[in-house]
Amino acid sequence: MEIYKEFSFDSAHRLPNLPDSHKCSRLHGHTFKVTVYVQGDVDPQLGWVLDFGDIKECVKPIIDELDHRYLNDIDGLENPTSENISRWIFEKLILVMPVSKIMVNETCTSGCIYTGHP
Numbered sequence: 001m002e003i004y005k006e007f008s009f010d011s012a013h014r015l016p017n018l019p020d021s022h023k024c025s026r027l028h029g030h031t032f033k034v035t036v037y038v039q040g041d042v043d044p045q046l047g048w049v050l051d052f053g054d055i056k057e058c059v060k061p062i063i064d065e066l067d068h069r070y071l072n073d074i075d076g077l078e079n080p081t082s083e084n085i086s087r088w089i090f091e092k093l094i095l096v097m098p099v100s101k102i103m104v105n106e107t108c109t110s111g112c113i114y115t116g117h118p
């Protein structure tokens with residue numbers, strides 16, 4: 001079974017590798033939404049895969065690194081696309097919990113899902 005928990009952070013970014021004519025080459029901000037998924041067996045006694053509270057404990061410090069920042073200044077996020085942000089979060093989180101995928105939404109209509117594979 002797969003469970004998920006949602007988080008959000010507010011940050012500014014620009015996409016430096018785009019031509020000046022592209023609007024996203026200019027400084028702008030988003031309320032990014034991050035959804036963390038965990039896949040596993042349901043513990044027969046507890047009735048859950050993993051405590052949502054334990055997910056929050058692992059994810060919160062990572063979200064705090066991103067919240068109210070200029071993302072381009074963060075190591076590894078010099079080109080902060082949704083793709084690069086989702087991989088950046090996944091690679092930090094997999095060190096501390098069994099994340100199965102990360103979804104990052106930049107707007108209501110656009111986002112990226114990263115499962116640990118290119």
Ligand SMILES: Nc1nc2c(c(=O)[nH]1)N=C([C@H](O)[C@H](O)COP(=O)(O)OP(=O)(O)OP(=O)(O)O)CN2
Nearest residue numbers: 015024028030080081082083084106107108109110
């Ligand atoms: N594959 C990607 N494409 C784009 C990314 C990205 O990270 N990966 N990022 C952007 C911009 O950062 C932009 O802020 C978001 O793009 P977009 O969905 O085009 O934003 P809109 O506000 O124009 O969305 P609408 O809902 O269509 O109004 C661009 N592309």
Ligand SMILES: [Zn+2]
Nearest residue numbers: 024028030106
């Ligand atoms: Zn953007």
